[in-house]
Amino acid sequence: MDQELILELPNDIRSIEHAVEYVMRHCSTCCDYARRFNLNFRVGLTEALSNAMLYGNDSDPQKRIRVEVTVRVEEIAVRITDQGVGFDPTTIPDPTLPDNISKSGGRGIFLMRSLMDEVKFNDQGNSVTLVLRLEGEAGE
């Protein structure tokens, strides 16, 4: 059976760590996952929240972030929606290219895409859904 969790967060980067821990605890009560959950999901979620707060909502403290988590037997999906105008995710350069590697920013979406099984943006570009598949994870 699906288990859902919905959070509304203030647009404050100090809330990210607590929000991630809360979601991780919620998900771990449903299943016993291992490394891909503890590393991939944690980092993917952190990146999506910080992108939403810093760039989507442009650090505006009046705006909020909506987090919707769905835990199924085979996967965890989390949708993060900000109140910004959105962006075009296809314009993000590859941070591992020689010209970009010594830049301080630009790795958030790359990490999300590297660590999660699916990363889908809505047409407006202000909502991202991350999916991590869990088959074979328990007890690893």
Place this chain on the structure above:
Amino acid sequence: MAFQVSKSGDVTVIDVEGQLIVGNRQELKQKVLEELEKGERRFVVNFSETGYIDSSGLGVLVSLSKKIREQEGELRLASLNEDLRTLFELTKLDTLFTIADSREEALEGL
């Protein structure tokens, strides 16, 4: 405290306890820049007590490494666990930093 600063000879060692993420990266940056301003040039950031690092944390390490090199100094990283090493490998930042298996190894020859 997330960041503990100590000295080993003329090397400044910063232990990162917990996470290095968007919410605390400025604190690390400030601590290292303060030491740089005092004249310190050799740094080790030790991750033996670190849970995880996000892209902002990686970014601040890149930025600090650049600033330290500009002052003819060196920044080394130490004690990355398997998860943290994965993040450095994915982003190819393992090619940008000297990464030692332990604090002691990082201090050797620095």
